Amino acid sequence: MQTMTGLLGALEPEQRERLRALGHDVAFEAGVRIFEEGDTADRFWVLRTGSATLDMHVPGHRNVVIDHVRPGELLGWHWLFPPYQWTLGSEAASPVRALEFDARSVRVLCDEDARLGLALTRAVAGVIGDRLHRARTRLIDLFGPYSPHSRI
Secondary structure: OOOOOHHHHOOOHHHHHHHHOOEEEEEEOOOOEEEOOOOEOOEEEEEEEOOEEEEEOOOOOOOEEEEEEOOOOEEOOHHHOOOOEOOOEEEEOOOEEEEEEEHHHHHHHHHHOHHHHHHHHHHHHHHHHHHHHHHHHHHHHHHOOOOOOOOO
């Protein structure tokens, strides 16, 4: 039996299957923009293969990559919390295969099944905590006092 990791692995088998039933397979070629900062967060993905970057717009610069999402991991969490708007952008760093979920359908499922909703919210909260920590570390590397961009 395969051990589940990532977002889906945080759910009980029955919860995982109910959520999976709402997903469908998608693919993105390397370099394809998956979502843009400021757009409506109306879907999310669990990567099966490949990787995607998370980036932010920095005025006067190219988008700054602040994290990478890998197989088994959740891509996109803003769909769960109003105002349902992306605060980062994402691009396929390599060819990606993923399960894509319609956010509204998943929120309805969470409302109908409070246990699943709590488990999913806790799993997403864990992802948020990890991503914030990694983003902070990356931004310190990029713009901190010893970065190549700092002024002495």
